[in-house]
Each structure stands twice: as C-alpha cells, then as structure tokens.
Amino acid sequence: MKSSEVVRLALEESAQTKRDMIDSCGEDISRAAEWIAQAMTTGHKLLICGNGGSAADAQHIATEFVVRLTSHNDRAALPALALTTDTSTLTAAANDYGFDKIFARQVEAHGGAGDVLIAISTSGKSPNVIQAAEAAHDRGMKVIAFLGAEKNALGDLADLCICIPTMSGQRVQEGHITAGHIIVALTEQKLLELNS
Numbered sequence: 001m002k003s004s005e006v007v008r009l010a011l012e013e014s015a016q017t018k019r020d021m022i023d024s025c026g027e028d029i030s031r032a033a034e035w036i037a038q039a040m041t042t043g044h045k046l047l048i049c050g051n052g053g054s055a056a057d058a059q060h061i062a063t064e065f066v067v068r069l070t071s072h073n074d075r076a077a078l079p080a081l082a083l084t085t086d087t088s089t090l091t092a093a094a095n096d097y098g099f100d101k102i103f104a105r106q107v108e109a110h111g112g113a114g115d116v117l118i119a120i121s122t123s124g125k126s127p128n129v130i131q132a133a134e135a136a137h138d139r140g141m142k143v144i145a146f147l148g149a150e151k152n153a154l155g156d157l158a159d160l161c162i163c164i165p166t167m168s169g170q171r172v173q174e175g176h177i178t179a180g181h182i183i184v185a186l187t188e189q190k191l192l193e194l195n196s
Helices: 001-041 053-065 087-097 106-109 127-138 153-157 169-193
Strands: 047-049 079-083 118-120 143-146 160-163
Touching: 001 047, 001 118, 001 143, 001 160, 001 169, 047 053, 047 127, 053 079, 053 118, 053 169, 087 106, 087 118, 087 160, 106 127, 118 127, 127 153, 143 153, 143 169
Parallel strands: 047 079, 047 118, 118 143, 143 160
Antiparallel strands: none
16 A cells, blocks of 8 residues: 555544544533533642553643643643653552552542542553542542543443544544543633633
C-alpha cells in the first residue's frame, strides 16, 4: 500500500471515530465536565492516571486544567494532578507495594471525598488503574473512566464511562485526548457560568 493511502485511511478512520463519538459518548463527555466543574467550585480537585500513552494523556489533560487550554482564556489555575509524573513516588510505591499500587497509593495520599478521578485505560484491564479507581471509591470520590469499546473491569467499576467506539488502540487514544480537550473546554465554560 502506498504511503499516501496509509495516511488517507488513517485520517478517515480517525475522523469517523470522532463522528461516532458524538452519539456514543457526547452526553457522557458533557456529564464528566459537569462533575469536574462541580468538584472544583466546592474546593475539590481532579486526579488523573494511566499507563504508557495514557500516562501522557493524563499529564496533557492535567496541564490543560492547571495552565489553560487556549491562549485567549486567561483564567485562574484549576486543581488537577497527573499521578504519572513523580518518579520518586512511582518507583518507591512499585518497589515497596508492587506496580499495581503505584496510583492507588497516590489516591490515598491526595484524594478525598468530593474529588474526581479520571482513570485512563485503552483496554480497561490495567490492574494499577483499576486499583486506583477502587481506592478513589473508598475515599468517596467519583470515577470517570476513559476506555475503548470493549466491556471491561474498569468500566464495571466506574461511575461514568467515556468509551471510544472503535477497536483500534490508536483511534481509542486519539479519542481520549479529544474527549479530554472537550472536557477542559466545557469545564472552563461551566465554571465561568457558575461564577457569573
């Protein structure tokens, strides 16, 4: 297959996945923003975790909340924390408690009732992300799962699922960051409405 055809097919598949997201998870994306805005207006925060590319998404989304999504929106910093960035904590938790506990231990330290956890997993089967969701529930937090299309353990555990309607791992990850951007934009809008 020619390179140009590979590019065309990938972009068409990506665009179709995003069109499919409108009906399959549009309302859930909006609800996630409502939950996060409500948490932030009452002094609570957002925690985010995931592995690999999902760890990068966790950092990306947290940064958009803390800094800002668009340069024309000069608003206050919003409390969001990626649980994927502190190498000392990650390696100590993995060494002392096992890799499955690296996020749960941080949820225990930083999470509390009224906070929200976004748990990102393309497969929905990552034990450390599942244990983070369990720890969040133990602390009275809401759990929003970013997932693929398949039914999975994390989806069963979450309070709200944003399930990207494709079996392609790449398209799922692209859908996750798109959903993340929309959630930040909607949260900013909702906070502005609540504070005006």
